[in-house]
Amino acid sequence: MAIFSLHTERLDLKVLDESYSELVLQYLSKNRNFHKPFVPERADYFYTDTFQSNHLKHNQRLFHLKRSIRFHLFRKHQPKQIIGDLAFDNIILGSFLSCYLGYQMDEEEVNQGYMTEGLKKGIEFIFESVGLHRIEANIMPSNERSARVVKKLGFTNEGSAKDYLKINGKWEDHNHWVLLNDRV
Numbered sequence: 001m002a003i004f005s006l007h008t009e010r011l012d013l014k015v016l017d018e019s020y021s022e023l024v025l026q027y028l029s030k031n032r033n034f035h036k037p038f039v040p041e042r043a044d045y046f047y048t049d050t051f052q053s054n055h056l057k058h059n060q061r062l063f064h065l066k067r068s069i070r071f072h073l074f075r076k077h078q079p080k081q082i083i084g085d086l087a088f089d090n091i092i093l094g095s096f097l098s099c100y101l102g103y104q105m106d107e108e109e110v111n112q113g114y115m116t117e118g119l120k121k122g123i124e125f126i127f128e129s130v131g132l133h134r135i136e137a138n139i140m141p142s143n144e145r146s147a148r149v150v151k152k153l154g155f156t157n158e159g160s161a162k163d164y165l166k167i168n169g170k171w172e173d174h175n176h177w178v179l180l181n182d183r184v
Helices: 018-030 032-038 049-064 114-130 144-152
Strands: 002-007 011-016 069-075 078-092 098-105 134-139 156-167 170-180
Touching: 002 049, 002 114, 011 018, 011 049, 011 114, 018 032, 018 049, 018 069, 018 078, 049 069, 069 114, 078 114, 098 114, 114 144, 134 144, 134 156, 144 170
Parallel strands: 098 134
Antiparallel strands: 002 011, 011 069, 069 078, 078 098, 134 170, 156 170
């Protein structure tokens, strides 16, 4: 079951428990090659039900500790198919009030506005309910589609970081995009 959810006009954003491991595995396996250029190398065990079940349990603990919130995106009329996911990770409270943002879509669902719609709702929640001041998204310069999404949402590019993350076995530069909450 979903342990928490948000809703938009077309989407349900759900924080999932381990009962969704098979759906998560289907989504990740289907998009393995599509996501590969933009994610760290993943061992074959990542693509198992056992790993995904344990990962969902871990995500639940982090959600309850207010350390990370991972939403899986579902179309309202297709509640059994994940079309994307987004995560507000490494949430730091206190005087920093910041987190990192990551997101990915099903290859068949890109360019339909779903990620922008889901991120708008997630950002609203992070800023208003969690009370964060800063969201950081680090994006490879070659990932122009992802940069367009954050630009639409009002993020600004604060510069680049050389060899920032090891992606698909290679150290990659990333542009550092930031969105500030001026109400905090």
